[in-house]
Amino acid sequence: MSFSTSTTPKYGPDSVLPKQKLFINGHFVDATSDDAFDTINPATNKTICSVQQASQQDIDKAVSAARDAFPAWAATPARERGTILRRAAKILLARNEELAALETLDTGKAISETQTVDIITGVEVLEYYAGIAPTLHGDYFDHPPTAFSIIHREPLGVCAGIGAWNYPIQIAMWKSAPALACGNTMVFKPAELTPLSALALADIYCEAGVPNGVFNVVQGDARIGRMLSLHPGIDKVSLTGEAGTGKKVMADAATTLKHVTFELGGKSPLLIFADADIESAVSAALVANFFSTGQVCSNGTRVFVERSVIDEFITRLRPRVEAMRVGCPFDPQTQVGPLVSTKHWQKVMSYMDDAFASAATHVTGGQRPTDSSLTAGNYVLPAVFADCDDNMRFVREEVFGPLMSILTFDNEEEVLARANATDYGLAAAVFSRDFSRAHRLAQRLQAGTVWINDYNTLPPEVPFGGVKGSGIGRENGLQAVEHYTQTKTVYANTGDFKGCY
Numbered sequence: 001m002s003f004s005t006s007t008t009p010k011y012g013p014d015s016v017l018p019k020q021k022l023f024i025n026g027h028f029v030d031a032t033s034d035d036a037f038d039t040i041n042p043a044t045n046k047t048i049c050s051v052q053q054a055s056q057q058d059i060d061k062a063v064s065a066a067r068d069a070f071p072a073w074a075a076t077p078a079r080e081r082g083t084i085l086r087r088a089a090k091i092l093l094a095r096n097e098e099l100a101a102l103e104t105l106d107t108g109k110a111i112s113e114t115q116t117v118d119i120i121t122g123v124e125v126l127e128y129y130a131g132i133a134p135t136l137h138g139d140y141f142d143h144p145p146t147a148f149s150i151i152h153r154e155p156l157g158v159c160a161g162i163g164a165w166n167y168p169i170q171i172a173m174w175k176s177a178p179a180l181a182c183g184n185t186m187v188f189k190p191a192e193l194t195p196l197s198a199l200a201l202a203d204i205y206c207e208a209g210v211p212n213g214v215f216n217v218v219q220g221d222a223r224i225g226r227m228l229s230l231h232p233g234i235d236k237v238s239l240t241g242e243a244g245t246g247k248k249v250m251a252d253a254a255t256t257l258k259h260v261t262f263e264l265g266g267k268s269p270l271l272i273f274a275d276a277d278i279e280s281a282v283s284a285a286l287v288a289n290f291f292s293t294g295q296v297c298s299n300g301t302r303v304f305v306e307r308s309v310i311d312e313f314i315t316r317l318r319p320r321v322e323a324m325r326v327g328c329p330f331d332p333q334t335q336v337g338p339l340v341s342t343k344h345w346q347k348v349m350s351y352m353d354d355a356f357a358s359a360a361t362h363v364t365g366g367q368r369p370t371d372s373s374l375t376a377g378n379y380v381l382p383a384v385f386a387d388c389d390d391n392m393r394f395v396r397e398e399v400f401g402p403l404m405s406i407l408t409f410d411n412e413e414e415v416l417a418r419a420n421a422t423d424y425g426l427a428a429a430v431f432s433r434d435f436s437r438a439h440r441l442a443q444r445l446q447a448g449t450v451w452i453n454d455y456n457t458l459p460p461e462v463p464f465g466g467v468k469g470s471g472i473g474r475e476n477g478l479q480a481v482e483h484y485t486q487t488k489t490v491y492a493n494t495g496d497f498k499g500c501y
């Protein structure tokens with residue numbers, strides 16, 4: 001894939017690309033398998049390009065390249081690793097428009113989002129770890145009178161990153177930035193639905209000075225993902241995907257006792273109390289359900305509204321949902337693009353059908369748009385259902401599409417119990433002007449992140465990840481360093497060893 005150095009986007013709604021390769025040891029290389037798969041434009045369901053699928057031999061080659069590159073990269077002074085990653089961040093920002101257009105082409109997400117969020121939130125994390133790389137240190141303990149201990153912090157070795165399709169380049173950066181900053185090397189497999197931007201990232205890392213073999217990209221579906229989780233030459237696996245996938249990866253990684261971290265699904269509660277700023281709460285509900293056409297793991301898709309303000313909430317919400325612009329993702333005015341694939345659209349529509357058939361009150365949306373220019377794409381109008389019951393399938397399960405479920409509640413204890421009554425635990429939010437109540441609830445909500453009067457704001461210096469079925473470990477912040485390094489204790493005795501025999 002050749003990238004122009006200009007900043008004008010080179011990808012548009014009808015772009016087609018040449019057959020894509022793998023990226024191993026600093027070069028685009030042909031796969032040795034005869035397998036290939038197509039990546040499809042979600043807005044038109046036309047093929048963007050074919051992508052070569054890696055074979056076991058290609059995986060072995062990528063892991064060997066990463067293994068061979070590891071000693072020199074680990075021995076590179078952390079400040080120098082930081083400088084190289086910071087240079088990559090600068091190139092990514094300079095190519096933001098081009099990369100955003102590529103991401104929109106592959107994912108169907110509105111260009112207004114990809115230009116402002118996808119690359120930029122990845123770069124923020126890259127800059128964060130580039131900055132802290134020189135500060136990573138071990139520890140020292142004095143054991144008077146003759147001994148002391150030094151705690152070394154060492155990289156793990158070769159890490160595998162397995163990405164999901166909703167934020168392809170951001171996920172690739174959220175995994176590779178801490179891994180590389182800590183001195184590890186990586187073999188990354190993007191989701192087969194959105195394989196393109198990870199290759200662009202590899203190209204940019206190379207241009208920035210990341211040595212050959214430090215960051216490699218292999219392509220393919222779950223079968224290739226499994227080759228990584230099972231590979232004896234890989235020391236750690238970081239997955240972003242569905243909860244069920246996490247369990248499968250954990251089982252495979254167990255065979256060679258790999259370190260694992262998982263960013264999995266969610267069905268997060270958004271609690272809105274009567275004393276909240278209702279207009280702000282409506283804004284948060286829109287972001288928490290319809291950003292990226294609802295394909296965001298941390299979304300607040302169970303919207304609990306205190307009974308006394310439910311009518312006001314819906315009255316304010318409905319016109320704002322109906323004003324959302326559904327359209328071609330390359331149109332800067334579009335707010336809601338197509339879903340990532342026809343198969344995913346069918347899954348989301350099955351939940352819409354359930355909601356229409358249920359006792360819930362249909363507020364708006366949930367149908368295919370009537371605009372004839374959209375019939376070729378995986379479009380659905382953002383949907384809101386009220387008077388939902390906690391046990392309805394579309395309320396319990398992760399839809400991963402633009403379906404907002406509104407439930408009413410009467411008191412704090414009731415809504416807390418209902419909010420926590422799920423196997424997931426990725427995120428939650430509380431909208432209330434009573435900060436002590438909001439903080440009290442934040443302590444008791446079972447979630448890895450709780451927003452108070454906010455939603456989906458994720459500064460790179462704070463850890464992100466789920467509890468219960470939503471994941472293991474954290475991404476971002478200093479905590480991710482714990483997942484990409486291990487310590488060695490060196491205990492030194494400067495006196496005689498006395499022993500006991």
Ligand code: TXE
Nearest residue numbers: 163164165191221222225226241242245248263264265297
């Ligand atoms: O996930 P899948 P998708 C979740 C989100 C949603 C899902 C959407 O909740 O449910 O991801 O992404 C590979 N062994 N999050 O459909 O199917 C597969 O090829 C090894 C949560 O892509 O689980 C792909 O690359 N690999 C997240 C990746 O796993 C396997 C944010 C994910 O695929 C595999 C974004 C196997 N057995 C999405 N099976 C968060 N919490 O931050 C599949 N794969």
